[in-house]
Amino acid sequence: MSDMNVVPSWMANAANAAIDAAISSSNSSSSANMDGQGLLGNETEPVMIEVDPEEIHQSDADTALALNVTLIGCILLAYHVKANRIYHIPESAAAMIVGIVSGGIARLVVKDLTLFEFSPEIFFFVLLPPIIFEAGYSLNKKQFFENIGAIAVYAVVGTVISTFIVGYATFYAAKIGLIRDIDSTNPMEALLFGALISAVDPVATLSIMGSPELQCDQLLYSLVFGESVLNDAVAIVLFKTFLKYYDPDGPDLGRADIPAALLSFVTVTVLSILVGVGLGLVVSFIYRHTSLSSFPKFETALLFLFCYCCYATAEAVGLSGIMALFFNGMVLSHYNSYNLSKVAHVTSEQIFASLATITETAVFLYMGMNVFTGRFNNWDIMFPILAMSFCVLGRACNIFPLSWIANLSRTKGKDYIPPKMQFVLWFAGLRGAIAFALSENMPGPNKETYVTATLTICLFTTIVCGGFTERILTEMNMKEGRRNDEDDDPEEDDYDGLIIIDSPMARRVAERAREGIKGLCKDVDDRYLKVWFGGEVIVKRNDDHGDYELNLRRGDSDTDEDNSDEVLLEPSSNSVISD
Numbered sequence: 001m002s003d004m005n006v007v008p009s010w011m012a013n014a015a016n017a018a019i020d021a022a023i024s025s026s027n028s029s030s031s032a033n034m035d036g037q038g039l040l041g042n043e044t045e046p047v048m049i050e051v052d053p054e055e056i057h058q059s060d061a062d063t064a065l066a067l068n069v070t071l072i073g074c075i076l077l078a079y080h081v082k083a084n085r086i087y088h089i090p091e092s093a094a095a096m097i098v099g100i101v102s103g104g105i106a107r108l109v110v111k112d113l114t115l116f117e118f119s120p121e122i123f124f125f126v127l128l129p130p131i132i133f134e135a136g137y138s139l140n141k142k143q144f145f146e147n148i149g150a151i152a153v154y155a156v157v158g159t160v161i162s163t164f165i166v167g168y169a170t171f172y173a174a175k176i177g178l179i180r181d182i183d184s185t186n187p188m189e190a191l192l193f194g195a196l197i198s199a200v201d202p203v204a205t206l207s208i209m210g211s212p213e214l215q216c217d218q219l220l221y222s223l224v225f226g227e228s229v230l231n232d233a234v235a236i237v238l239f240k241t242f243l244k245y246y247d248p249d250g251p252d253l254g255r256a257d258i259p260a261a262l263l264s265f266v267t268v269t270v271l272s273i274l275v276g277v278g279l280g281l282v283v284s285f286i287y288r289h290t291s292l293s294s295f296p297k298f299e300t301a302l303l304f305l306f307c308y309c310c311y312a313t314a315e316a317v318g319l320s321g322i323m324a325l326f327f328n329g330m331v332l333s334h335y336n337s338y339n340l341s342k343v344a345h346v347t348s349e350q351i352f353a354s355l356a357t358i359t360e361t362a363v364f365l366y367m368g369m370n371v372f373t374g375r376f377n378n379w380d381i382m383f384p385i386l387a388m389s390f391c392v393l394g395r396a397c398n399i400f401p402l403s404w405i406a407n408l409s410r411t412k413g414k415d416y417i418p419p420k421m422q423f424v425l426w427f428a429g430l431r432g433a434i435a436f437a438l439s440e441n442m443p444g445p446n447k448e449t450y451v452t453a454t455l456t457i458c459l460f461t462t463i464v465c466g467g468f469t470e471r472i473l474t475e476m477n478m479k480e481g482r483r484n485d486e487d488d489d490p491e492e493d494d495y496d497g498l499i500i501i502d503s504p505m506a507r508r509v510a511e512r513a514r515e516g517i518k519g520l521c522k523d524v525d526d527r528y529l530k531v532w533f534g535g536e537v538i539v540k541r542n543d544d545h546g547d548y549e550l551n552l553r554r555g556d557s558d559t560d561e562d563n564s565d566e567v568l569l570e571p572s573s574n575s576v577i578s579d
Contacts (some may be wrong), residue, residue: 045303063115070102070444074361087470092364093434093463099368107372116373118366120440123433129311132322134356135229136329138349143222150223150406150417154425155230156269158398159198159260163238165394167194168371170387179383181449188246189443193243193450196393196439197457199235200228201432209469217478220421224428232434233323234269239438240320241265246443269323272314276324279310280331284533287339300351301343303332339534363433367458370436374455378448384456391457399426420476427472430461 077098078091089097106116144151171190174182183189206225209216241264283306286292292299307325314324337345403422410416417425431454439447439454473479529535 020153053386058156059112060115063112064104066102067115070098070365071358071361072199074098074365075357078361085093088467090462090466090469092360093466095361095364096368096459096462099365100371101368102365103369103372106369108139108555113373116366116369118374118436118440120437123363123366123437125312125315127363128322128434128437129308129325129350130355131363132229132232132311132325133307133329134352135225136326137333137352139330139333140222140484141223141330141334143218143340146415147219147222147226149409151226151230153402153406154227154358154398155234158227158402159231159234160265161398161402162198162391162394163191163194163235165194165397166197166387167391168193169390169393170194173386173390177383179386180380181378182383183446188242188314189446192239192242192246193387193439193454195235195239196229196435196442196450197431198238199431199434199438199561200231200429209473215479216473217421219415219417220424220478223417223421223425227425229326230323232315233272233326235269235434236322236438237272237320238265239441241268243443247538254427268319271321272320273327275314275317275319276310276327277331279306279313279324280328281335281533283332284335284339287336288532288534293339293341293344296341296343296347299340300348300414303336303340303348304351305346307332310355335530335533335535338536364462367433367436367455372454374451376448378454379452383449384460385454387453388457388460391429395426395429399538421478424472424476424478427465428469430465430529431458432462433458 020114021233074091077094080086081089081094103116106113110116167190168187170179170182170193171184171187173179174184174190206221206228209221209224239262244264245261267339271518292302307328310328311321311325340348351382399422403417403425407417436451436454436458439451442450525535
């Protein structure tokens with residue numbers, strides 16, 4: 001019996017190990033519950049940390065006050081820059097510099113930097129929509145559509161070219177060891193960076209080009225503005241398309257995947273435009289066939305909400321909100337602006353312009369603050385330098401060859417893109433808020449490397465390159481008066497002839513096709529679309545004084561006497577007025 005009470009040593013050791021494991025498990029479970037991370041079904045209640053809501057409210061109030069005062073200072077500084085014609089520092093660059101200083105101070109004195117950090121979601125859903133809609137709503141549609149061919153080529157084809165050049169150059173630079181902390185086995189990560197860094201945001205350039213006293217060439221301004229707006233939307237669509245194919249543990253990007261990705265990109269782009277145009281026509285129809293003009297405050301409020309509805313709809317169905325909202329703004333400007341009452345017409349324009357100014361200033365302010373408030377642990381000086389070189393190369397391979405193609409259907413003179421204008425277009429490819437916001441959405445373990453490189457490039461191009469814009473315009477003779485004098489210079493024409501192949505047949509065919517399409521679209525617009533959706537309809541009348549054209553503001557040929565002050569009387573070009 002005594003032998004049966006003896007426990008073998010191996011059994012004793014196993015029992016002791018089981019007891020130790022049970023004790024350890026109990027301690028870890030208790031610790032997990034203390035952290036509020038216990039498993040479901042555990043009866044131990046988590047320990048709640050008491051937080052004073054009044055203290056949080058006070059901290060947020062102090063932060064809100066500091067940000068508000070800083071924004072006021074930025075806008076006053078922008079006024080000072082405009083009023084004193086300080087061209088070597090654009091308003092966007094000034095806001096960035098203020099942001100850098102404010103971010104440094106906040107880093108030293110503020111404990112919670114959450115409200116000082118750049119949030120991509122707030123940028124895309126709160127700050128960006130007013131900027132894009134105002135760009136489409138206030139667009140000079142005549143200049144835009146007269147150059148739509150060149151603008152589309154630059155914005156779509158050029159962005160694709162730049163994306164692949166920058167992306168593959170970055171990938172192979174990492175492959176040979178020039179850049180650290182970047183995936184050198186799969187090029188998709190580098191292509192994502194190529195797409196986001198190809199988003200051109202020349203706010204600094206346009207703020208100087210738009211100054212009336214500079215008299216910037218109108219063709220140049222139209223090309224830069226049109227390309228920048230469409231390019232941003234194209235870059236975002238391209239980034240989201242590549243994001244669907246990103247798999248850090250998957251195989252390399254195959255050749256068969258590239259056509260599929262580009263097809264997806266084209267599909268999203270076209271559908272986004274259709275959504276923006278369709279919703280714009282629906283809104284115009286509602287305003288045209290209701291009495292909303294009798295209630296100006298409802299007019300303006302609904303217009304504001306319809307704009308955000310367009311952006312949210314496109315994003316909700318997986319399309320590009322920027323592309324949809326830009327074309328939505330163009331449609332509403334073309335049709336619905338004539339359906340608004342005078343009060344709502346003026347009010348809406350001023351509200352959207354003011355919102356765009358505030359949000360634009362806030363974006364650049366936050367970008368500057370992010371230099372110190374961003375939580376970056378990985379910054380490699382070599383990557384921003386190489387990436388900037390790749391951007392310069394990609395921009396050159398975009399602008400110069402595509403300008404040559406665009407000039408094949410243009411005549412020398414008014415709509416011709418000379419080499420010096422091409423150089424300014426190449427120089428105007430600054431990087432800004434959209435590129436930085438997309439970098440914050442970069443997937444994978446190397447996100448910080450891309451974010452810091454993108455922020456460095458944005459700061460350099462906005463502050464340094466933006467500051468040289470006025471001097472570049474002067475040196476390249478891209479001011480209205482200077483270019484007109486230069487067009488008569490035979491040596492300049494000979495120089496242009498060496499660079500651009502003269503093909504009169506192609507120009508004649510393209511000109512006839514363009515005029516035919518333009519005439520057809522205008523006829524359909526006047527006869528059908530403006531009748532249903534509103535707009536300025538030209539009605540020709542013949543009376544004792546000759547032939548006249550009546551521009552009816554409300555798009556209705558039987559305008560009543562109350563709207564008689566809105567009818568503009570213009571003699572047609574072939575009319576003869578007798579005494």
